[in-house]
Structures are given as C-alpha cells and as structure tokens.
Amino acid sequence: xxxxxSANAPIVSVRNLTKFYGREAASRNVSIDFHLGRIxxxxxxxxxxKSTLMKMLFxxxxxxxxEIVFRGQPVAVTSPRVAKGLRIAMVHQHFMLAENLSxxxxxxxxxxxxxxxxxxxxxxxxxxxxxxxxxxxxxxVPLNSAVRQLSIVQKQKLEILxxxxxxxxFLIFDEPTAVLPPNEVEKFYGLLRELRSKPTAIAxxxxxxxxxxxxxxxxxxxxRGEVKFHSAVSSTSAEILARNMVGENxxxxxxxxxxxxxxxxxxxxxxxxxxxxxxxxxxxxxxDARITAGEIVAFAGxxxxxxxxxxxxxLFPELCDGPRAQGSIQLFGTPLVESGHSLxxxxxxxxxxxxxxxxxxLRESAIAEFNLSDHFRLLPxxxxxxxxxxxxLELLTQAQSQFDIRPLRLNLKLGDFSGGNQQKxxxxxxxxxxxxxxxxxxxxxxxxxxxxxRIHATFRELRGQNKSVIFISSDLDEICNLADRILVxxxxxxxxxxxxxxxxxxxxxxxxxxx
Amino acid sequence: MKRAFxxxxxxxxxxxxxxxxxxxxxxxxxxxxxxxxxNTSLGEPEDLSVTLFYATHLMFCATGLAVAFQAGLFPIGAxxxxxxxxxxxxxxxxMLPPTYFSLVIVLVxxxxxxxVLGLIVAYFKCKKGAHEVITSMMxxxxxxxxxxxxVSHHFQSHSSQDPETAIIHSRFWLFPSIxxxxxxxxxxxxxxxxLACVAAWYFLEKxxxxxxxxAVGKSKSVAQNSGISVERIYVLALxxxxxxxxxxxxxxxxxxAHKYQIGFSADYGFLAIAVALVARNNPLAIIPSSLxxxxxxxxxxxxxxxxxFITRDFVxxxxxxxxxxxLVLQKQRDKSRAEAxxxxx
Numbered sequence: 001x002x003x004x005x006s007a008n009a010p011i012v013s014v015r016n017l018t019k020f021y022g023r024e025a026a027s028r029n030v031s032i033d034f035h036l037g038r039i040x041x042x043x044x045x046x047x048x049x050k051s052t053l054m055k056m057l058f059x060x061x062x063x064x065x066x067e068i069v070f071r072g073q074p075v076a077v078t079s080p081r082v083a084k085g086l087r088i089a090m091v092h093q094h095f096m097l098a099e100n101l102s103x104x105x106x107x108x109x110x111x112x113x114x115x116x117x118x119x120x121x122x123x124x125x126x127x128x129x130x131x132x133x134x135x136x137x138x139x140x141v142p143l144n145s146a147v148r149q150l151s152i153v154q155k156q157k158l159e160i161l162x163x164x165x166x167x168x169x170f171l172i173f174d175e176p177t178a179v180l181p182p183n184e185v186e187k188f189y190g191l192l193r194e195l196r197s198k199p200t201a202i203a204x205x206x207x208x209x210x211x212x213x214x215x216x217x218x219x220x221x222x223x224r225g226e227v228k229f230h231s232a233v234s235s236t237s238a239e240i241l242a243r244n245m246v247g248e249n250x251x252x253x254x255x256x257x258x259x260x261x262x263x264x265x266x267x268x269x270x271x272x273x274x275x276x277x278x279x280x281x282x283x284x285x286x287x288d289a290r291i292t293a294g295e296i297v298a299f300a301g302x303x304x305x306x307x308x309x310x311x312x313x314x315l316f317p318e319l320c321d322g323p324r325a326q327g328s329i330q331l332f333g334t335p336l337v338e339s340g341h342s343l344x345x346x347x348x349x350x351x352x353x354x355x356x357x358x359x360x361x362l363r364e365s366a367i368a369e370f371n372l373s374d375h376f377r378l379l380p381x382x383x384x385x386x387x388x389x390x391x392x393l394e395l396l397t398q399a400q401s402q403f404d405i406r407p408l409r410l411n412l413k414l415g416d417f418s419g420g421n422q423q424k425x426x427x428x429x430x431x432x433x434x435x436x437x438x439x440x441x442x443x444x445x446x447x448x449x450x451x452x453x454r455i456h457a458t459f460r461e462l463r464g465q466n467k468s469v470i471f472i473s474s475d476l477d478e479i480c481n482l483a484d485r486i487l488v489x490x491x492x493x494x495x496x497x498x499x500x501x502x503x504x505x506x507x508x509x510x511x512x513x514x515x
Numbered sequence: 516m517k518r519a520f521x522x523x524x525x526x527x528x529x530x531x532x533x534x535x536x537x538x539x540x541x542x543x544x545x546x547x548x549x550x551x552x553x554n555t556s557l558g559e560p561e562d563l564s565v566t567l568f569y570a571t572h573l574m575f576c577a578t579g580l581a582v583a584f585q586a587g588l589f590p591i592g593a594x595x596x597x598x599x600x601x602x603x604x605x606x607x608x609x610m611l612p613p614t615y616f617s618l619v620i621v622l623v624x625x626x627x628x629x630x631v632l633g634l635i636v637a638y639f640k641c642k643k644g645a646h647e648v649i650t651s652m653m654x655x656x657x658x659x660x661x662x663x664x665x666v667s668h669h670f671q672s673h674s675s676q677d678p679e680t681a682i683i684h685s686r687f688w689l690f691p692s693i694x695x696x697x698x699x700x701x702x703x704x705x706x707x708x709x710l711a712c713v714a715a716w717y718f719l720e721k722x723x724x725x726x727x728x729x730a731v732g733k734s735k736s737v738a739q740n741s742g743i744s745v746e747r748i749y750v751l752a753l754x755x756x757x758x759x760x761x762x763x764x765x766x767x768x769x770x771x772a773h774k775y776q777i778g779f780s781a782d783y784g785f786l787a788i789a790v791a792l793v794a795r796n797n798p799l800a801i802i803p804s805s806l807x808x809x810x811x812x813x814x815x816x817x818x819x820x821x822x823x824f825i826t827r828d829f830v831x832x833x834x835x836x837x838x839x840x841x842l843v844l845q846k847q848r849d850k851s852r853a854e855a856x857x858x859x860x
Contacts, residue, residue, distance in 0.1 A: 350742030
C-alpha cells in the first residue's frame with residue numbers, strides 16, 4: 001500500500017462524506033484532503049458540520065455515505081480504537097481527563113489501551129519517550145500530580161502528550177484555543193508548527209479567523225454541512241472567509257466607543273471591596289471600581305481570576321455576610337454590602353431593574369423543559385402576582401423578531417431550539433423589562449456569527465438608552481470590539497483599566513499579570 | 516404505520532404476553548383473569564364502592580406526592596402521614612364531646628397532624644441537609660410504632676378482639692356514603708379527592724408558588740438564580756404534600772370506618788408513588804391513574820378468592836409488569852412526538 005502512496009498525495013482524504021441524523025444531513029458530500037506537514041483549518045459557524053466531520057474521522061460517528069481514504073486506501077474507521085491504530089489522534093475541546101487521577105495514571109491508561117498484554121510491563125518502555133515529550137512540550141509537572149492541580153494550559157499539554165506517545169500522522173484539534181488565555185495562543189501555535197515539521201498532518205477546527213489567517217496553511221469553510229470554500233491561506237483573506245462562513249456579506253460593526261464623561265450617574269460601585277470565599281481558592285482583594293450609566297464595561301482576564309466571583313457578590317450579597325468580606329458595594333445608589341454585611345438578599349437584587357446572563361446557560365439561566373412562557377417567568381418581573389398572568393404574546397413575538405430567532409414558533413420548549421437560539425432567548429428575557437444594568441458572563445460563547453452580532457447590537461442599543469452593560473469575556477476580539485472600558489482581572493485584583501484606543505498587545509500582557 | 520407498530524405494538528405485546536404467560540403458569544386463562552379482575556372491581560355496586568374508596572385514598576396521597584415530586588423531592592412519607600392523620604382524628608373525635616365546635620376541630624386535626632410531619636421532613640432537609648427519603652421513611656416507622664402504642668395502651672376498643680379503637684360518635688360521621696348500601700366504603704370524599712387533583716393542577720400550572728415549585732424541580736440552580744428561595748419552596752411543597760395525604764383521614768375515619776384500625780392501609784401511601792409516576796406527576800392524570808390502580812387493588816382480592824393459584828402477591832407481579840409496560844409506552848409516545856416536532860420544523 002505504501003507503494004501507491006507518494007509523498008505529495010494526501011495522507012487522509014475524505015470523499016463525498018455524508019452523514020444523516022434522522023432526516024437532517026449534518027454533513028453533505030464533503031471532500032477534503034489533509035497533507036503531511038500542513039496545518040489545515042476547518043472553519044464554519046455552529047452547526048456547520050465541523051464537529052460531525054471530525055467525529056467521523058476519529059471513528060466516533062459512522063458516515064452514512066462516502067469514504068475515508070488513508071494513505072491511498074479506503075478504510076472504515078469504526079471506532080476511536082481503529083483510528084488510533086491508523087495513527088489518527090484527536091484532542092477534544094472538552095478535555096478527556098479524570099480530575100482525580102494523576103498525570104502518570106493518564107499516560108498509563110493511554111499506553112495500556114493500545115496494548116494487548118493487559119497492561120503488564122510496556123509502560124516502562126515509554127518512560128524515556130515521556131520525558132522527551134515533556135521537555136518538548138515544556139510540561140514541567142511531576143508525573144504524580146493530580147490532574148485537578150494542573151492549569152488549563154498544562155491540561156491541554158497533557159492531552160497533546162497523550163496523543164504524541166504513538167507518533168500520530170494525523171492530529172485533530174477541536175477548538176484548541178477556546179480555553180487558552182491570549183498569551184498562550186501564540187505559544188500553542190508555535191508548538192503546532194514544530195509538530196507540523198515532524199511531519200504531521202494537522203487539522204484544527206475553529207471559528208477564529210484571525211488565528212486561521214496567522215497560523216494555518218490551508219483552510220476549508222463549511223456551511224450547513226457542505227464545503228463552501230477551499231483555499232491555501234496565503235491566497236485568501238479574512239473577509240472572503242467570513243463571507244463564506246455566513247453566506248452573506250456581514251458588516252462588522254466597528255466599535256463606536258462611548259468615552260466616559262465625568263458627571264455621569266453612578267450605577268454600580270465597589271469601594272475597597274475584599275472577599276474571601278472558603279470554597280473558592282481565590283480571594284478578591286481591594287476592588288475599587290465604578291460603573292456609570294451608558295457604558296459597556298468588560299471584566300476581562302483569563303477565566304478564574306475573580307471576574308465571576310465579583311459578579312456573584314453583586315447578585316448574592318448574602319455571600320458577603322460574616323468576616324470573609326470587607327468594603328462595600330452600591331447598586332443604583334443603595335448599598336448592597338457594607339463592611340461585611342449584606343443589606344439585600346439575592347431575591348431582592350433580582351427584583352431590581354437588572355438583567356443577568358449566566359455563563360453556563362442550562363445550569364444557571366434556563367430550563368430546557370420549560371416552554372417559552374415559563375422561560376420568561378424565570379425573570380421575577382414576569383411573575384409579580386400570586387396568580388400567573390399569561391406572558392404577553394407580543395413580548396414573545398417582539399423578542400423573536402428582534403433577535404431573529406428561528407424557528408418562528410412559540411409553542412416550542414426552550415430545549416427544542418439550538419444552542420445559539422437558546423442564548424438569544426435568555427438574553428431576550430433578561431432585557432425584556434428594560435433593565436438599567438445588564439450583567440452578562442461570556443454572552444457569545446458558543447453562538448454563531450450572526451447571533452453574536454445580534455447580541456452585541458443589543459448591548460449597544462442598551463447603551464444608547466443610557467443603560468449600562470457589564471460583560472465578562474476572555475476573548476480579545478470581543479472585548480476590543482464591544483467595550484468602552486476594560487477592567488483586567490488578575491488573581492482577584494483589577495490590575496489595570498484600559499480606555500480606548502485599546503492595545504491588544506498590552507491587554508494580552510495584562511491578562512498574564514504584567515502591567 | 517409500520518413504525519407505530521414497532522413503537523407501541525412490541526411494548527404492548529411483550530407486556531400482555533408476559534402477563535399471559537404468568538397466568539398460564541398459574542393454570543388460569545389470561546382472559547378469565549381479566550374477567551375476574553374487572554368483575555370483582557367494577558361488577559357489583561359493593562365492589563365499585565370499594566374500588567372508589569381505594570381510588571380516593573390513592574388520589575389524595577398521589578396528588579400530594581406529585582406536588583413534592585414536581586419540586587424535585589422524593590418523600591415517601593405519605594403512608595405515615597395518612598396513618599398519623601387518621602390516628603389523631605380518631606383520638607380527638609373520641610375525646611371531644613360531639614359539639615359543632617369539636618366538629619371543626621376533628622376536621623382540622625388530621626390535616627394539621629400530617630402537615631406537621633411534612634414540615635419535620637422539610638426542617639431536616641433545609642436546616643440539616645438530611646435527605647427526605649430517609650427522614651420521611653423514618654417517620655413512617657415512628658408513626659406506625661406510635662399508633663401501635665396509642666391503640667393498644669389507651670384507645671383499644673373493649674368490644675373488639677382486633678387492635679382498633681372504639682367507634683367515634685355518629686355526629687362525627689361527616690361524609691355519607693355514595694351508595695345506599697349499609698357500610699359501603701365509598702363516600703363523598705371521593706369527589707373531594709377529584710377536586711383536590713384539579714386544585715393541585717391549577718396550583719402547579721397557574722399560580723406563582725406552583726411555578727416556583729416546578730422551576731426548583733427542574734433546576735435548583737436556575738431557580739435560585741431567578742430569585743426563588745429553594746428552602747421556602749421545599750417547605751411549601753413538603754407541607755402541601757403532607758396536607759393532601761392528611762385528607763385521607765376524612766375518607767377513612769370520618770367517611771367510612773369511624774375508628775382507627777391498626778393495619779387499615781393497603782399501603783396506599785406507597786402505591787401512590789406508582790400512581791404518581793404513571794401519571795407523570797400531573798395531578799389531572801392522577802385521577803385515571805388512581806382508578807386504574809384501585810381496580811388492580813380491588814381485583815387482587817377477587818383473584819385471590821376466585822382462583823386456586825393466583826394470590827394477592829401474584830397480582831403484585833402483574834401490577835409491576837403493567838406499570839413497566841405503561842412507562843415504555845409513554846416513552847415511545849414522547850419519541851413519536853419529538854419526531855413529529857422535528858419533521859415540522
């Protein structure tokens with residue numbers, strides 16, 4: 001078989017791959033070639049069929065039609081085990097790691113899973129290789145440390161290390177940089193380039209055009225399950241890619257900053273606020289900040305540096321009871337927390353004119369089994385009386401048209417909508433009582449271009465009505481494009497404040513704690 | 516059409532087939548078994564009366580449980596709550612003179628008593644984090660022991676060999692029988708039970724506290740984030756749940772037996788769990804579901820008497836298979852609906 005296989009031929013190609021889920025085609029007639037020594041970006045909006053394609057390549061799904069050709073031979077990748085046997089490896093977006101096992105346990109598992117001797121012996125023969133790979137990946141953690149002690153970056157490196165143990169020819173990364181802080185993204189792609197020269201064929205699934213343009217060699221755009229565009233990166237542009245992803249011209253709104261002027265009304269203020277929660281590792285230290293009417297403020301930073309915790313303290317002032325909090329929080333001129341005592345409880349805060357979009361939709365903000373009326377009633381303002389008033393139909397239809405939510409039917413349950421549309425329904429609900437302050441954690445995470453643009457537009461509309469918006473994000477593009485002011489969090493402190501024009505470089509440094 | 520057959524047909528045939536085989540093992544024709552089941556539960560007015568009486572108990576307990584289940588709780592204390600309500604009602608009725616004032620007290624005592632039991636469960640749940648399954652089950656045992664003690668040491672009827680109290684004053688026989696026959700158990704509380712189901716449905720679907728109960732049941736964290744106090748909802752749901760089970764005392768003591776008998780309950784409080792599950796915690800569906808289970812319960816006695824090999828316990832196996840079959844059919848219906856939905860969009 002290697003006789004037929006020449007150096008220029010693709011190592012993996014998919015031919016006319018089609019995948020049906022019920023009557024819906026998630027993937028339709030997809031043909032792509034992946035070459036050794038090249039980084040191939042597969043991009044597209046949510047639901048474009050990227051994940052389905054990669055799952056078929058890795059044996060997690062079986063194609064309904066079409067074939068996968070490996071080194072010139074058609075193969076049936078019936079399971080991940082078969083894929084690994086063909087030296088195809090995949091790093092999933094959500095890490096496949098057990099928090100309580102050690103690094104070594106994971107490596108042993110990986111070795112043993114490929115081995116037919118029931119796990120006796122062969123691990124020791126990998127020890128040298130593991131040490132080499134560790135230094136190659138700069139993963140300097142003791143092998144006996146538990147995975148839960150690892151940082152996100154280290155976890156990802158462990159995942160990569162697992163795949164490299166068996167010298168893969170074809171490496172698939174699903175949204176690899178979604179979890180990475182900006183300063184680590186470049187390092188990650190540096191690593192990919194080294195892997196590429198082994199040589200390895202690398203496929204990355206992403207929706208970040210900037211990274212595609214900077215780091216990839218080839219790019220394929222999928223839309224609605226079909227290949228819409230294919231090119232070498234050097235001969236295309238981000239605009240062309242974006243147009244092909246969405247299928248129409250999208251005008252990217254340029255940030256029209258509203259620079260804060262003095263004398264604006266204060267909406268929310270923190271005065272020397274410190275907070276230590278026993279179950280969180282992190283403490284908030286000496287937070288001083290003021291949010292005024294008519295501005296969009298980003299709580300930026302790598303995830304887990306206190307942004308979410310500070311929001312929690314606003315929404316759940318009762319958390320601040322007792323010795324663990326100092327300082328004060330004021331909302332709309334009335335104190336929520338004063339020197340370690342809450343003056344309002346959570347239910348009271350929710351009755352104020354504020355909106356809140358939690359970061360994990362179905363855990364924090366919405367119930368999939370609820371119909372849309374009940375969904376809207378999750379906002380306390382829509383259930384003010386003992387007898388439930390029906391939620392006004394015009395409220396729902398207005399939200400639907402404002403946010404362009406499809407399908408156009410109101411008797412569905414929330415869970416019947418796609419993820420992006422669920423998020424739109426959550427935001428529609430949280431702005432339906434025209435709040436004076438909207439707090440959103442990662443409002444556009446996992447939603448497609450059009451939805452993101454719609455959500456950003458909503459935030460700007462609120463600002464136009466002299467309302468305030470706070471959003472948590474670690475996505476530099478989103479932050480620079482949307483915010484009027486950026487507060488960067490690092491280890492529980494606001495270490496710097498940025499006003500326009502923003503310098504991405506300095507922002508990235510601030511994310512890493514360098515001011 | 517073909518798909519529908521695979522969906523429902525296989526489940527139904529498997530279920531009915533399994534029951535038929537069981538019947539054949541017991542040397543009875545399945546058809547005969549069904550005939551006996553229906554005849555002995557619905558045939559004569561006396562039989563129907565017992566069936567409706569059972570259904571009344573099941574409805575009260577099951578709607579109560581449904582309210583708690585909808586809040587995401589799984590208390591199994593309906594049995595104890597029912598017993599405690601019956602016991603206290605009888606005790607008060609025996610101790611008080613038969614005045615109009617005591618009439619009110621007799622009516623209310625059982626309801627209060629069972630509600631208190633529910634609130635005890637809620638207290639341990641909210642303040643100490645104790646799981647409601649454990650605490651409610653423990654309370655069942657406590658109530659059973661307390662009832663034994665009370666009856667045998669203080670209220671034992673002198674004219675009876677059975678462990679039971681004396682008969683309460685006839686002024687307290689508040690709920691007349693539906694059928695005119697002497698000692699016919701079904702009484703007007705049956706209609707109250709139907710009303711209770713409708714009221715519980717209205718409460719859950721159309722009122723704010725009902726909405727909050729459903730929200731907590733579907734997702735505690737989302738409900739909390741929407742400004743609902745989860746603890747308050749637990750207290751409310753467990754209280755209402757116990758209150759509804761307490762209405763069983765009206766049926767049992769004030770409507771039918773007029774005395775407390777140890778072991779009066781045919782495990783109504785436990786059977787009600789199955790009733791609520793088959794009805795998917797929908798109080799309106801609990802009405803037919805209760806009738807169905809009441810027929811099986813009454814029919815079991817009939818089968819016990821009229822066949823050689825089929826005993827009450829054997830009927831429990833049949834019940835279990837039927838419940839399984841129902842649950843599978845419901846799941847299949849959900850699938851069909853979801854698919855129809857997907858086709859439309």
